[in-house]
Amino acid sequence: MVLMAPARCCVPGERLCSLEDCAPGYGTYCKHGYVFSALSGYVVKKSDNGMMPVISVVRDTDSHLLPDVGATVTCKVMSINPRFAKVQIMYIGATVLKNTFRGTIRKEDIRATEKDKVEVYKSFRPGDVVVAKVISLGDAQSNYLLTTAENELGVVVAHSEAGATMVPISWCEMQCPKTHIKEPRKVARVQPEFLNVTT
Structure with missing residues (x-):
C-alpha cells in the first residue's frame, strides 16, 4: 500500500x-x-x-497561467546591476508555472520610502528567492515589471557564501547561521509558508 x-x-x-x-x-x-x-x-x-x-x-504540467497586474509572484534573482535586478518568475500565488517568465525589479520599485538611497546590490543577490507584485505586463520580447515596495514583499530565501540558508534579523539584513556574517537584503516580512525555510 x-x-x-x-x-x-x-x-x-x-x-x-x-x-x-x-x-x-x-x-x-x-x-x-x-x-x-x-x-x-x-x-x-x-x-x-x-x-x-x-x-x-x-511540476504541475497543467499550469498555463500568465502573470497579471496586481498578482503576487515568487521569483528567483538571476542577475543584478546598479539600475535593476533580473528575475525568473516561478509561481503566481501558490501555483507553480510550467514555463518561467522574465521579470525586472527596478531600483525605484524596491522600497516604498527613501527611494533615492536604495542600492540594488544591498537589496538582492543572484540566487535569492523573492516575493514580488506585478505592476506592468510584459510580452514575448520584454520583461514583466515587478515591485517589492511593501512590507510583505522582498527576499524570503537567501544563501550565504558558506552555503547556509540565511535567517532574517531585520527588514534590511539577513545573517548566516554558520558564520554569523550579516548581509544586506530587502527582507520580506516572514510569512508562515516560509518559516520552515528560514529556521
Missing part, C-alpha cells in the same frame, strides 16, 4: 527534510544531511509498506 502526503509548494534550494526522515527522490538533492528541492514544484511524500518515505518534487 502506498501512502501519499498532501502536496505543498517549494522553490529550488528550499530545505525539505532531514535524511533521517525521508529518502531523496525525483527533483531533490542531498547536502549536509538534509534533502533540498532542485525544482520549483509540489512536494510529494510517498510511503510504501512501512519503508522510509521517499520525498520528491514534481
